[in-house]
Amino acid sequence: MYKTLVILLFISLCSRLGFGYEKRNLLQKKASKEQVLALVLPDKQWVKYPAYTDRAGWNQLSGKFRATQIKEAEKYLDYEWKVVKATDYLAFEKSGSRTIMEAPFGANSSALSALVLAELCEGQGRFIPQIINGVWVFSEMTSWALSAHLGAYQTSKRALPDYQEHVIDLTAGDIGSLLSWIHYFFKEPFDKVNPVIAKRLKQTLQERVLDTYMQRSDFWWQAFNLKPGGMVNNWNPWCNFNVLTCFLLIEDNPEKLAAGVHRTMASVDEFINYTKTDGACEEGPSYWGHAAGKLYDYLQLLSYATSGRISIFDQPIVKNMGEYIANSYVGDGWVVNFADASAKGGGDAGLIYRYGQAVNSQTMQHFAAYLHQKKSNTVINIGRDLFRALEELRYNAALAKTSPALPAYTTVWYPETEFCYMKNKAGFFFAGKGGFNAESHNHNDVGTFSLYLNKVPVFIDAGVGTYTRQTFSSERYTIWTMQSNYHNLPMINGTPQAFGPDYRSRSVAFDPRKQIFALDIAGSYPESAAVKRWQRSYTLTPNEGLTIQDDFELKKAKTPNQINFLVWQQPDISSSGIIRLAAGDKKVSLTYDPKQFKAQTEAIALDDKRLSQVWGDKIYRLSLIATKTTKKGQYLFKISEAH
Structure with a gap:
């Protein structure tokens, strides 16, 4: 896809719906x-x-998985079904924690799923009593929606489920789907125990999913009332x-x-x-x-x-x-x-x-x-x-x-989303992006890049930490992982990029033959940055590395510019004009003009498990601080394997 494109110039528009x-x-x-x-x-x-009773069919379908799925579920034969307490829901309001409510809820759903698949594989009725227990637990719950999602759709705007209003979110849908399959496969064995089980289950699904979906059009994910600039994502x-x-x-x-x-x-x-x-x-x-x-x-x-x-x-x-x-x-x-x-x-x-x-x-x-x-x-x-x-x-x-x-492939170009991937014979993999700062799960990162050598990350995007109330709130951009100054981007006049659909790339161009990705990132900064133009170009040379060139013009020069890079390994800044980084068993060097910049580093401790399980206990921000305050100029950085 898009491998044989000649130079493609794509001008971003301001309206999200007009753009995509x-x-x-x-x-x-x-x-x-x-x-x-x-x-x-x-x-x-x-x-x-x-069908559940088709043992030959299930033996054939389950194949090599049969024994292990049964063994996996046997640990749930004596499972104590957990109660999701009212205080577990309210903890989201009190501390911002989602996991207090989600942990027992998730444990119950995992147990039920394992029991169901094992019973389908084995077919001896051994897991049926516990499946009934699980079905009953979920049928008795007021809602299957998560505490973090309830406030948006309940009149109370609270995190405690309201029995008067049914909400379909990701987990409510998941549980509804799972329970629908359970009803399909096990209605007859349930009826042999007590017909009320399947009847109650079907009634619950009817009320919470089918009727609710047909009666409500205000769930944002339905997009029935989509406004210009509105988002429709994975939900x-x-x-x-x-x-x-x-x-x-x-x-x-x-x-x-x-x-x-x-x-x-x-x-x-x-x-x-x-x-x-x-x-x-x-x-x-x-x-x-x-x-x-x-x-x-x-x-x-x-x-x-x-x-x-x-x-x-x-x-x-x-x-x-x-x-x-x-x-x-x-x-x-x-x-x-x-x-x-x-x-x-x-x-x-x-x-x-x-x-x-x-x-x-x-x-x-x-x-x-x-x-x-x-x-x-x-x-x-x-x-x-x-x-x-x-x-x-x-x-x-x-x-x-x-x-x-x-x-x-050598290059892949997504001209509308403005994602660019490039590889070269020296083992480098480059990924850069344009876009705008109101994308789904957005970070303020227009113009950032990642770079890998022989499949090892060198210049990185940290990702995101464990979700809390803050993650999807007005406080989102107080979190460091969301900010442009913790991406591979400049701080212009001491100012990072801003959030919103109007903060976007300009004049995006990609040349697959020369392996050049270029864009003007000035439009992603607020007025306080006083930036007229900041043209950044990335060139991946065939047998060497990556060249980054910044060509800029400011309306005012208030403070020295700061070019930030987020890296996995601790940078060695002991030599003027050259920075060395480890990349597995290789070394990478970043060269810059020592007359233009002074280098400094910052260790970022990762005490969040979602981040540390990827990167370890710390990553680093490498900052090149301009030695002069100027309204106009050029910066050049070269990244290559160090020999």
Whole structure:
């Protein structure tokens, strides 16, 4: 994709919807509500998995996973189901902690998922009593939504569930989907114990998911009331996939089923409309599985339910969205991690393979096989997503037979999202971005870059720490990881970049032949920075390293400029004009004009587990402080392997 482009100049516009939003409505063009009524297969004929009583079918489907899934669930045979207390919910208001409520909730859902898959594999009824206990626990809960999400949709604006208002968020949808599958597979064995169990479960799903989805249009992720400049992110396909699952498995009335399915189609269309044609995930690889990955799940489920008659897998944007995850892989588990994404990952091999098959992407299928070969366990850790677990069982044999390979490219350019990836023969991998400072999971990072040598991070993006109340509040940009002065960017007149849709790149240009990525980042700084132009260009030379050139003009020169770099290893600044950094068993040098700058370093202690499990106990900020205060000038930095 975009490998053979000549120089492409892309001028950013100020309106978010004007910039990326395109009213494609691909799903609604495929079928009206009346057509959906005729196309959805009746009586759940679309389900691809054996009935619970089909032991031969389950023995074949579970294959090598059977024994380990059963063993995994045996530890829950005596599981004590946890109560999520009122004070656990209220802790979010008191301390900002999400985990106090989420920990017991997550423990219960993990136990129930494991028990369900094990019972399907074994089929002896051994796990049924505990499955019933789990179903009862969740049926008795006032809400399945998280404390962090309740305030936005309850009249009270509080974090304690209100029994008068049902809320569908990510986890409420996940639990609804899981419980819908449980009802489908185990209604008969439940009825043998007591018919009230399945009846209560179905009634609960009807009220909390089906009726709520049809009656409410104010959930932001539905995007039914999308305003110009409004955001549609991973919540949309994620929640809609869960709602679609519930409708297909629970709703018996054909007219109501068709109405519900078509309503999800209209909602998911808004996610596709919002996504740029190049398919890049502005939230980063960590969120791909919840964004494009969940879109795939949704589209696959819709295709199953209509025997392939409602499908848009042939649309280029859907393929582009899929291949982004393969292109963003650096190697050895490292990925390009703009925004809140982690630098570690790679993705779910099974999901990537299935997506790749659906859109006929050899790149995705071979990349999935590459990830798969590194896995040695035979346990499917399903979380709350039984659909993905079932699909994993169906596709695993085909994935295992696929030859592994990493994407082969020299450059990849996402012209609308303004992501640029470049590789050279010296082993460097460069990733840079333009964009704007109101993207989903945004960091103020227009113009930043990451650089790797032989798959080892050198110049980095820290990512994000553990989510708290502060993370998604008006205090977000008081957190250092969100600020441009802790990215590989300049502080201009002592001022970092600002948050908002108007703070964006200008005059973005990419030349794949010369491997040059350039943009003016002045528009991402507030008026107080007094910057007229700050043209930054990145050039990756074929056999050497990276050259960074800053060409700037200020309206006023108030304080010396500060060029910041975030690096993994401690910089050696003992030599004037050259900085040395470790990169695995290699060394990297950054050269600069010692007449222009004085170097200093700052160790950043990482006491947050989400950060330290990626980078260790500290990372470093390297700052080059200008020796002169000037309104106009040029800076030049060269990064290469040190010999």
